[in-house]
Amino acid sequence: MAVGTRAARAWPVSLLLALVAVLAGPVVPAGAGQSTDGHGWTGTWATAPSEHYEVSGMSEVTVRMPVRTSVGGSRVRVRLSNAYAGDPVTIGHATVGLRGGGSTVERPYELRFGGKRQVTVPAGGQAVSDPVRFPLPARADLVVSLYLSGQVTHITDHWWAQQTVYWTDYGAGDHAADTGGDAFTWTTTSWPFLSGVDVTAPPAAAVVALGDSITDGSYSTADTNRRWPDLLSARLNACRPGAGVLNAGITSNRITAGSETNPSALDRLERDALSQPGARTLLLFEGINDLGGAGAEQIIAGMRTIADRAHQRGMRVVGATITPYKDFTWGGWTEEREARRQHVNAFVRDSGGVFDDYADFDRAVRDPADPQRLGPAYDSGDHLHPNDAGMRAFADSVDLTSLGLGRGCS
Known part of the structure; x- marks a missing residue:
């Protein structure tokens, strides 16, 4: 079942040629947990690399990427x-700063x-910038600007x-330090090279949401x-300001x-979840894409392995039930696969430790009149991906x- 299969882009060739940008620096482990002065790092925003493009003719360009923080520092x-x-x-050249609106930045750091x-970031490698003193609020619109001075392939x-x-x-040329946005003449809807933003704000901790297109936010309202x-982050911030929420969703992902x-999810668990700075809790919401090609026990075995690996790292693990998708627009639903979903959900609700x-996402959005279907009030229109109300x-x-x-949230 190809849940969340990528739709063809209606972008001009020039846009495809230009999906780029990046900070980069000394190659260090992505989960390096302490700064040089002993302050602990916590992720405030993250995304998972999920695509690769070859491009030609790209150089001397600047990209500006807005992201929403979860915890301040x-x-x-x-x-x-x-x-x-x-x-x-x-x-x-690379800068960060609070967004002023559109592509403007109030004060680039x-x-x-x-x-x-x-x-220079090596092929297949990672990089982390030096810390910059910057009073970053929680739930703020941060902008990361990257000037690509060399040839990008x-x-x-x-x-x-x-x-x-x-x-x-x-x-x-270089517009990373611009406060205005006049130089930024075209747009895309992808985050190139950027995988995370961290802050020092002890004591703090992060929840990592490991998931597929639904966690990725597909069909929620853009911008x-x-x-x-994001909405969970807003709830947490009201009672636990030191809690970050990191989105490790990838469209079409499977366990x-x-x-x-x-x-x-098993292969990327270390990269996208366990090594996230400050990660204390893993919220696993995967499995819907597996129903077409894997048996219920195989899915459960994968969940067990993920939970065991997270527990070995001292993390708490919360499972989420798989949501209904009967009459999914792109097909794939069958009675047999529904039985698998129910079997996996029974395990999530009573996993024996x-x-x-667990979070009962199935119960939260299913149609009471037909629990195999997504509730009409939560349906984006394809009968699988929830709308904004479903995300809420x-x-x-x-x-x-x-x-x-810890204390503060009830």
């Missing part, structure tokens, strides 16, 4: 991924990498961002941060199988105490 660093590239990429303004990105990303024309992890640029707790129902259905983040 006094210092900021940016993490980058060149995971699927065949060549290194050079960043000539310059980023350095190993003390240098320019950095390959781009690693997260393609279904549900967020407008701003670009200059090729050859326009409004209505993915369910039991994957591909080079869309590895299975595999999960520390997910976030509201999570028992905040189940996340194990």
